[in-house]
Amino acid sequence: MRAFCKLTVAFLFISGIFCSSAWADKVKVALILPSTIDDMAWGQAMYDGLKAVQEGMGDDNFELAVSERLWNAVDAGSAIRQYASQGYSLVIAHGAQYQSVLDEVAPDFPETSFAYGTGFNAGAPNIFAYDPHAQEGAYLLGMLAGLTTKTGIIGVVGPVEAGDAIKYNKGFVKGVKASNPDAKVRIAYTGSFGDLVAAGEIAKTHIKAGADILTGSAQQTVGAIKVASTKPGVFWLSTDMDQSSLAPDTVLAAQAYDFSEVVEQMLELRKSGILGGRHIALSLATGTLDLVWNPELSDSIPEEVVTRIEEAKEKIASGTLKVNLD
Incomplete structure (x- = not known):
């Protein structure tokens, strides 16, 4: 479900196109990676998913920032906090090792959505946990x-x-x-x-x-x-x-893994007023795997x-x- 226009009475789904009227404000997403966007593995899978969402929504509606090679939790925490303070809508820390960092940072930015995976516990009400099966x-x-x-x-x-x-x-x-x-x-x-x-x-x-x-x-x-x-x-x-x-x-x-569907789901939840607190599975049943x-x-x-x-x-x-x- 990569595209839609929100109507007054019902939702109209149109394959392949995000209607810009559905997004009043530009969505700003930041990605924190322990590796690189071209690692041909975990990091690139998420980056490619984010680029697919950006292509569907258009550059005018979707801004993406990436910080790579942040293996160190302290450095990652600084980057996460900086993106949140700059008004990013969603900050994705792409690694299970970032859970404790998000638990510390998220309460200080209650209007920002955070996400990490592989995650089993969403924790704070503004943290999403995504979990590839x-x-x-x-x-x-x-x-x-x-x-x-x-x-x-x-x-x-x-x-x-x-x-x-x-x-x-x-x-x-x-x-x-x-x-x-x-x-x-x-x-x-x-x-x-x-x-x-x-x-x-x-x-x-x-x-x-x-x-x-x-x-x-x-x-x-x-x-x-x-x-x-x-x-x-x-x-x-x-x-x-x-x-x-x-x-x-x-x-x-x-x-x-198809992380584009996961990102879209998080953005839709946020748009409806749900900033986190959800566990999102990637599985064969959902087609995200x-x-x-x-x-x-x-x-x-x-x-x-x-x-x-x-x-x-x-x-x-x-x-x-x-x-x-x-």
């Missing part, structure tokens, strides 16, 4: 790994053993076991979200141990994909966004495998298949 797409990718591995060994390159990475890894393992109970999944963590070198080294270790399917999450995966792309017969499964452009002959499929196939490698995946996974996708979306987290 990473385990859902991960389950489908796990099924794909289990059904396509030739060695029976699958490697996971993890960042830190917490948050969204755990949800992804648990869902992935469940998918592997559901499709191939005999397959072995080996998981290792770099201890960082952005250590490309360490991610590459873990990928090498997995491959030396016989893994022919690899996956992983966070910005560091670029390093692991680079390693996988140099090894014939080794494939990668992505999350956060479609990473097939990095290695068209290596990335089989991806779990991709999807499975993306790499058309360049369609011949590498048997049709019956694709059919089986697409059937599982429909079951998860409808609620008949639950990917529960322990």
Whole structure:
């Protein structure tokens, strides 16, 4: 639902167009990133979503500011507070590590909306928490790994053993076991979200141990994909966004997030007088999370495998298949 005109009696939805009359004042949104807008992962997925909203609304109605590489919570807190004091409508701190910072800043700016994710607790009445159900797409990718591995060994390159990475890894393992109970999944963590070198080294270790399917999450995966792309017969499964452009002959499929819908929902809630206090899920059911196939490698995946996974996708979306987290 990316466009609409608000009428006196009813809402008229027009695909693809935001009517400028629906926005009396320019919407100013600030994005705080621990990485960069072109990290081909978590950060870029949100940035691309915001740019899509900006394109739909028009530059005259939507202003976007971005602060990158704010790993340090103190620096992030200063930037968040500065944007709020400058009158930004919505300040998005794109990382679970920013929750405590927002809890401190938000009460000082009750008219500003804040948001963070992966988040489970909205906290203050002017904080939104968005929560990708990473385990859902991960389950489908796990099924794909289990059904396509030739060695029976699958490697996971993890960042830190917490948050969204755990949800992804648990869902992935469940998918592997559901499709191939005999397959072995080996998981290792770099201890960082952005250590490309360490991610590459873990990928090498997995491959030396016989893994022919690899996956992983966070910005560091670029390093692991680079390693996988140099090894014939080794494939990668992505999350956060479609990473097939990095290695068209290596990335089989991806779990991709559509943050534009999340941003639009937050702006609509704010427009109706709700400044926060809501938990917003990204899921297969809402269409804010999807499975993306790499058309360049369609011949590498048997049709019956694709059919089986697409059937599982429909079951998860409808609620008949639950990917529960322990």
